[in-house]
Amino acid sequence: MSLLTITREGHVTTLTLNRPDMMNALGADGDGDEFVAACDAINTDMEVRCVILTGAGRAFSAGGDVKAMKERSGNFGGTPPGISDGYRNNIHRILRALHGLRVPLIAAINGPAIGLGCDLACLADIRMASEKAKFGVTFLKLGIIPGDGGTWILPRVIGQSRAAELFYTGDVIDAAKAQEWGLIGQICAPDDLAATAQELAQKIAQQPPHALRHTKNLLRQGQSITYDTALEMAANTQALMHLTDDHMEGIDALLEKRPAQFKGK
Numbered sequence: 001m002s003l004l005t006i007t008r009e010g011h012v013t014t015l016t017l018n019r020p021d022m023m024n025a026l027g028a029d030g031d032g033d034e035f036v037a038a039c040d041a042i043n044t045d046m047e048v049r050c051v052i053l054t055g056a057g058r059a060f061s062a063g064g065d066v067k068a069m070k071e072r073s074g075n076f077g078g079t080p081p082g083i084s085d086g087y088r089n090n091i092h093r094i095l096r097a098l099h100g101l102r103v104p105l106i107a108a109i110n111g112p113a114i115g116l117g118c119d120l121a122c123l124a125d126i127r128m129a130s131e132k133a134k135f136g137v138t139f140l141k142l143g144i145i146p147g148d149g150g151t152w153i154l155p156r157v158i159g160q161s162r163a164a165e166l167f168y169t170g171d172v173i174d175a176a177k178a179q180e181w182g183l184i185g186q187i188c189a190p191d192d193l194a195a196t197a198q199e200l201a202q203k204i205a206q207q208p209p210h211a212l213r214h215t216k217n218l219l220r221q222g223q224s225i226t227y228d229t230a231l232e233m234a235a236n237t238q239a240l241m242h243l244t245d246d247h248m249e250g251i252d253a254l255l256e257k258r259p260a261q262f263k264g265k
Contacts, residue, residue, distance in 0.1 A: 004034050009198065011049040011205035013042055020057025025065040026116050027075045032093030039097040041188075046264050047160070047213060049205035051101060052197050053124060054108040055117075060133065063115025064091070069142070083200070087147055091116065095149055098123045102213045104204050108197035109133045109184065114172070117148045122157045125216065128186040129175045130193045135183060136172035137163075156223065158183050208246035208262035 003026070005016040015038060017024035043047045055061055069076045075086030098105065098120060107124035112134045118172050121127055121135075137154060139146045146167060154163040158181045165171070178184045188196045204212070222230050241247055245265040253260035 002034065003028070003031050004038055006038060008048075008138070010199065011047060011209075012052065012201040013048050013050075014052040014054065014198075017053075017055040019057070020055075022065065023059035023062035023112065024055045024057070024117070025062055025067075025090050026094060026120075027064045027068065029074060029090065032097070034092040035094040035097040038252045043100070045249075046209050046222075048073040048103055049207065049209050050104050050106065052106045052108055052201050053098070053120065054194070054197070055110050057111070059111040059115040059117070060107075060109045061117025061120060062112055063117045063138075066142070070110050071142065072218055088160060091148060095123065098109055102216065103209075104201075104212065106197050106201055108193050110190070110193055112136075112172075114138060115150075116148045119146075119148045119153050121151075122153045122183070125219075126202075127184040128188060128193065129178065129184045130188055130190045131175055132183075132190055133175045133178070133187075134172050135166075135178050136170065138170040138172065140167065141170040146201050154168065163232075206259075206262070208244070208250065208260075209264040210244060211241050211246065214241070 003017060003019060003169040007014045007016070012187040017026075019025060042051060056130075064076075065074070068074045071077070075090055076083060078086075104126065105124045107127045108120050109127060109129040111130065111132050113121045114134070114136045115138055118135050118137050137146060137150050139150075151163075151167070154166070162181050166173070173181070173183075175184065175187045179187055186196065218230070218233060218237065223234060225233070246262045249262060251262050
């Protein structure tokens, strides 16, 4: 069953996890391929300036397919080396593809984001949620460990102590607690979430596409490099931006007191 529905509105692409009858469970054969293809297409299309990730139905994503785990089928069947390869060659490809997006990513979390679903949400640059959203990394309750890179992702979002609390207890928190802990920004009424995410995405999409992508890269690299290296990267990247037509358009728009029209040149 196909996982993603892809729609486009101007410079904004929306990726919708579309298995509502399974609470958008992940890990079926081909899921990694779908995400890789979608994200590669976005990265090579300079007309795309922002992406929204959301879920169909009542869940964002309930995570890995527990029924397949019970049956020890698909990615969760076979020998330990085979299961390891299932993670590397399918589930981890989903995460790597999202992490490798060069444009800003907004997660519009419409309902429960559990386990792998929470990890996906946390890979977004900006997260907003419905009042009905819930968050948990409940791997230990299933007798497994966080197999999706969550121990790397979640502490970077909410800090080591709170991430450890969620992992060790398996607790599920509501949107209000998630906002208090910095896991999400805005909380929206369920009927307003899609429009609010689209409004923010369209605002981001007004920015110059090359500078926007480079800014995301500098933010990402800034998590793991020294300050001196960050300054050097900024100097080199800024030199390129100064020679773009979009830079001149930004200056002209400011001086002429009008909205800029950036064309990616």
